[in-house]
Amino acid sequence: DTGVSQDPRHKITKRGQNVTFRCDPISEHNRLYWYRQTLGQGPEFLTYFQNEAQLEKSRLLSDRFSAERPKGSFSTLEIQRTEQGDSAMYLCASSLEGGTQETQYFGPGTRLLVL
Amino acid sequence: AQSVTQLGSHVSVSEGALVLLRCNYSSSVPPYLFWYVQYPNQGLQLLLKYTSAATLVKGINGFEAEFKKSETSFHLTKPSAHMRDAAEYFCAVSSSGTYKYIFGTGTRLKVLA
Numbered sequence: 713d714t715g716v717s718q719d720p721r722h723k724i725t726k727r728g729q730n731v732t733f734r735c736d737p738i739s740e741h742n743r744l745y746w747y748r749q750t751l752g753q754g755p756e757f758l759t760y761f762q763n764e765a766q767l768e769k770s771r772l773l774s775d776r777f778s779a780e781r782p783k784g785s786f787s788t789l790e791i792q793r794t795e796q797g798d799s800a801m802y803l804c805a806s807s808l809e810g811g812t813q814e815t816q817y818f819g820p821g822t823r824l825l826v827l
Numbered sequence: 828a829q830s831v832t833q834l835g836s837h838v839s840v841s842e843g844a845l846v847l848l849r850c851n852y853s854s855s856v857p858p859y860l861f862w863y864v865q866y867p868n869q870g871l872q873l874l875l876k877y878t879s880a881a882t883l884v885k886g887i888n889g890f891e892a893e894f895k896k897s898e899t900s901f902h903l904t905k906p907s908a909h910m911r912d913a914a915e916y917f918c919a920v921s922s923s924g925t926y927k928y929i930f931g932t933g934t935r936l937k938v939l940a
Binding site: 716718743745747752753754755756757760768803805807814815816817818819820821823 | 831836859861863868869870871872873876917919921926927928929930933
């Protein structure tokens with residue numbers, strides 16, 4: 713069990729640029745989640761995948777955001793035309809369907825700063 | 828709808844003193860409750876979870892929490908604080924059949940030497 717990994721750990725970009733983050737879940741986990749955490753707040757749910765199907769998107773996820781999980785393994789989160797308000801920590805988590813009360817295991821996060 | 832309230836965004840305790848971090852939840856269905864800890868620039872690590880079994884839940888690093896349905900509370904305690912406990916702590920709620928967690932705003936614990 714190597715845990716959830718995320719890449720990059722830090723990203724600085726200029727307003728208007730596109731960015732893409734990657735998440736590799738725990739290998740046998742079929743559920744994958746993205747959360748966003750702004751300074752001084754708890755994580756907020758963005759989206760959820762079961763295998764390769766994206767089953768829910770939060771209203772927080774504007775049209776500039778897109779997430780994929782093409783083969784049911786790793787996932788990417790892309791933000792187009794970044795805005796300063798997108799600056800946050802983006803957390804990925806995974807869980808095993810039917811596992812112990814669906815405990816979610818979190819990665820280290822990608823911290824995004826939009827200048 | 829589910830929600831979590833963490834009272835006290837900052838808590839300071841002396842090393843060796845009791846730690847008490849408060850969490851109250853709102854849920855129309857039996858909840859699952861979780862405490863996570865976050866160290867600076869890191870992700871969230873699970874401390875403990877309540878899943879309708881024993882109401883007193885023991886977790887890692889000497890932490891425990893008690894589920895009190897009548898008070899809709901799930902407070903986190905540790906008998907004796909250690910310097911390494913300084914971190915941010917998040918309470919979260921979910922329920923059977925749901926998959927997303929609803930987190931509180933967090934409590935930053937400071938341990939004084």
